[in-house]
Amino acid sequence: MAASHEDFMRRAIELARASMEAGNGGPFGAVIVRENQIIGEGANHVIARNDPTAHGEVMAIRDACARLGTFSLEGAAIYTTGQPCPMCLGAIHWARLSRIYYGFRISDAAAIGFDDSAIYAQFSLPESQRLIPAQEISREAALSLASDYASLPNRIPY
Numbered sequence: 666m667a668a669s670h671e672d673f674m675r676r677a678i679e680l681a682r683a684s685m686e687a688g689n690g691g692p693f694g695a696v697i698v699r700e701n702q703i704i705g706e707g708a709n710h711v712i713a714r715n716d717p718t719a720h721g722e723v724m725a726i727r728d729a730c731a732r733l734g735t736f737s738l739e740g741a742a743i744y745t746t747g748q749p750c751p752m753c754l755g756a757i758h759w760a761r762l763s764r765i766y767y768g769f770r771i772s773d774a775a776a777i778g779f780d781d782s783a784i785y786a787q788f789s790l791p792e793s794q795r796l797i798p799a800q801e802i803s804r805e806a807a808l809s810l811a812s813d814y815a816s817l818p819n820r821i822p823y
Contacts, residue, residue, distance in 0.1 A: 684708030693721035705729025
């Protein structure tokens, strides 16, 4: 019998709970599924790894890509305990995942101390008004690097 959406979400919750109870990070776990098979799993390890990017979704993407030997997860879906934060949403798009299924909402995460609203608000502001200043420097040298990359004969586009 084929696994159901609930089965995949149950696995994401199991991963999150085990990691959370071990003190690795928050209640965030994820599985990546293609053709009704789990191809990647991950849980939040921000605290355990001292890595602010070690969210459940990112860990699952890393796991799936390593298992498959590819950077594209096109045609796969992610099941995640919480609606993805801005970073994870970006990673999901870069990995070319085709669908997102989530358990609790961003507002639910905010209620337990994971409030992404300030980050979302930053994206809509002009660069000059953001909390973290950004400034363009060495544009010509950086453009030269980009041009060199674009002309590599064996470049693999992604």
